[in-house]
Amino acid sequence: MDIQQAKKTVCEAGIKLLKEGLVARTWGNISVRVDDDSFVITPSGRNYEDLTPDDIVLVKIGDLSYDSHIKPSSEKGLHAEVYKLDRGIGAVVHTHQMNASTVAAARKEVPAIDDEMARLVGSSVRVAPYALPGTGKLARGTAAALQGRKAALMANHGAVCAGADMNEAFMVSKKLEEMCAAYIEKQYMEEAGESGTFDVKRMHEYYLKKYAKR
């Protein structure tokens, strides 16, 4: 893909993910593959609303080098490891989305809940082992959990989603959030022994009844 076009795609994706509530403020990061050797990625610690294509940084997949006075995201290593998995991966989004983060904190593998999910994301979503943000250990563990899938949870951190292009990565991210929400609700209803429809307020009341300090 042309570098300028790739940078523009990253900026537009940031706004789209922001509107969907899948990323917020400076949290998470987004990249698009340019060719076999490089990708462009969001800069470190910058708000999505303020980004222009000139702020997006070109990074080499092999050695993570970059030629810019703007620092790329500290998770560039994670994106590089994902691109190394499969040449067909054209875009990667790393989000801190709410429901996926909750399941990631509980470190539970999420099974496919419907055909669409199985087709889009894979037969399940695995959880990568915990490691500090920005480390090689986190990058390698996450890539391993993503093998053969389009999404992986990152223990106590968030999620990473991949696609042939940004549209697919975005769809995967959205579907992942839906399935994690459904998974939490299902577990709640099993524990609470209620068969009615899910209600957040009821869930909170149940939590207070069962877990609050006496």
Added chain:
Amino acid sequence: MNLEETKKQVCRWMEKLTEEGVIQGTGCVISCRFSDCMIITPENAGSGKCRPDDMVAVSLDDLSWGGKTKPSPEYILHAAVYRKKKKMNALVHATQLNIMTASKAGHEVRPMLDDMAQIVGASAKVAAFTVNPGKKEIRSVLRGLRRRSGVLLAGHGALCGGSSFDEAHAVAQVMEKGCKCFIESAFLGGGVIINAVERNLMRFVYVLKYSKAAETNK
């Protein structure tokens, strides 16, 4: 920024935070530091349209204020925080659903997510609180804010602070997510808490480096 502009700023943030659901009802309380005073929302704020003239300037020295409008009953608490924590310039009393539940449950919320450790601190402690906080509650809140940017207020939400409203807003957002995670992971068999060494390290790096990147990495 002069007094009038600061009052307008408080109004703008009150509207933004209300729209987003970070604060709600007539107990909305937010404030910011202004020179040797603070500007705080009035008693029963949130019951009508926010007007800059209704915002109250309270002296941090003797807690006096001019004019007819009374400040929120929490003004003594906010002033105590500004006196004790010199780098805190804005405070938001957050009342989102998950924060409210955690504050009612009375559990210290330890971080199960990296961003909670980085932005809020090692945990969100639960401080004693009443709608008219006295010395006991103030001491408890100040203890809860030690090396942290937010504290749960027993049964009443959380007090979130930062060097600006934007930063206090970020603390409220992350604390809400951290509380949601803490509550809902209970239904998944319980979440895993990040160990103390790692959460302290992440907090240190965030405060020192990452939180400044929005300004410096251009």
